[in-house]
Amino acid sequence: MFGAQVHDYLYTFFKETNCDILLDEEHYLTVQLTIDIDKKIMNRPFYWKYIESTNSEPNPARLTLITDRTKVEKQLFGEVIHFGSARLNQIFKATKELGSFxxxxxxxxxxxxxxxxxxxxxxxxxxxxxxxxxxxxxxxxxxxxxxxxxxxxxxxxxxxxxxxxxxxxxxxxxxxxxxxxxxxxxxxxxxxxxxxxxxxxxxxxxxxxxxxxxxxxxxxxxxxxxxxxxxxxxxxxxxxxxxxxxxxxxxxxxxxxxxx
Incomplete structure (x- = not known):
């Protein structure tokens, strides 16, 4: 139940923030982050400072987020995300910053x-x-x-x-x-x-x-x-x-x- 809630929340968050949802399966999804969302949830301030100071081509992260590891049968490399995880708390924080109402x-x-x-x-x-x-x-x-x-x-x-x-x-x-x-x-x-x-x-x-x-x-x-x-x-x-x-x-x- 709670894995499904997290999955729905993530899908809506990335869709509303214009991130490309490359793969949306029942228990995991793969997304290509925008520059803005990468800055908000990936904790890479030094990377972005370097990119901006050198005018280099930015490379926002691509994430595979697993919302229920027990239901994923094939071998999958990704980040397990659940209530209490640091990544989900970062996304909650980004949601507040982007628009609380x-x-x-x-x-x-x-x-x-x-x-x-x-x-x-x-x-x-x-x-x-x-x-x-x-x-x-x-x-x-x-x-x-x-x-x-x-x-x-x-x-x-x-x-x-x-x-x-x-x-x-x-x-x-x-x-x-x-x-x-x-x-x-x-x-x-x-x-x-x-x-x-x-x-x-x-x-x-x-x-x-x-x-x-x-x-x-x-x-x-x-x-x-x-x-x-x-x-x-x-x-x-x-x-x-x-x-x-x-x-x-x-x-x-x-x-x-x-x-x-």
């Missing part, structure tokens, strides 16, 4: 000549990170109908196959939203909190158990000392930072979509 309209089939009514939806893509001595990340795409308030999960996936344009199509009428985007964001924030609350939190309980065991080992090494040295407090604090369960919610991007 969009307004798009579903295109009309000009051959029909029909008058189209478009309904407004507000979408937010969240990244939820679960931290302790181990890390787990999940991506959620929530969309809310600004007329009736209905919330849809996997909203990004539902619009991936639609033909969207930043310009309102001719002959289309956009319904005026009843729920303001600011209020919609509040509702989606409450929904993501509810999703987190209903999630399985045994990972946090297990982390606390490992934390207690490590504290017992630490106490054993300093057993018998009347006054604990500063090094004890430093190590104890380090264990707390390592094992203490915490959850971080980030908004990657969002948008206002007018759909049929």
């Amino acid at each position: 969009v307004q798009m309209y579903e295109k009309e089939d000009s051959s029909t000549g029909k008058f189209t009514t478009l309904t407004p939806y507000f979408c937010v893509n969240y990244k939820v990170s679960y931290y302790c001595d181990q890390t787990k990340e999940r991506l959620y795409s929530l969309g809310i109908n600004l007329i009736n308030g209905a919330i849809e999960d996997n909203f990004h996936e539902s619009i991936c196959e639609l033909s969207l344009d930043p310009k309102m199509p001719e002959g289309a009428f956009c319904l005026q939203y009843i729920i303001k985007p600011s209020r919609a964001l509040e509702r989606l924030d409450l929904m993501i909190q509810k999703i987190i609350q209903q999630d399985d939190h045994t990972w946090a309980e297990d982390a606390k158990k490992r934390w207690i065991r490590e504290l017992e080992v630490l106490d054993y090494f300093y057993e018998g000392e009347e006054t604990r040295p500063e090094s004890y407090e430093i190590e104890k604090k380090a264990l707390e930072e390592r094992f203490n369960p915490r959850i971080k919610v980030e908004i990657i991007n969002g948008g206002l979509f007018y759909l049929k």
Whole structure:
């Protein structure tokens, strides 16, 4: 499930940033990066500084990104990418820099000549990170109908196959939203909190158990000392930072979509 989410996200990112998608298989894709995207996600500042200072011909990277290694049967050389991987975090960062909010309209089939009514939806893509001595990340795409308030999960996936344009199509009428985007964001924030609350939190309980065991080992090494040295407090604090369960919610991007 999560591999498919990553794959869809990558496909959309590279398509929208004008990178050539050379190969798109179910569990991996090969892309030719543009100069701009190479600079944003490949960590090659010295290479690009050299190219620009010498007026040399640029050679943006070509990437094969594997979103589910277990499903790839043939031998394939590429970079495995998943939630928490450095490359995906770089792409999230690039997405924020390139545009955190969009307004798009579903295109009309000009051959029909029909008058189209478009309904407004507000979408937010969240990244939820679960931290302790181990890390787990999940991506959620929530969309809310600004007329009736209905919330849809996997909203990004539902619009991936639609033909969207930043310009309102001719002959289309956009319904005026009843729920303001600011209020919609509040509702989606409450929904993501509810999703987190209903999630399985045994990972946090297990982390606390490992934390207690490590504290017992630490106490054993300093057993018998009347006054604990500063090094004890430093190590104890380090264990707390390592094992203490915490959850971080980030908004990657969002948008206002007018759909049929």
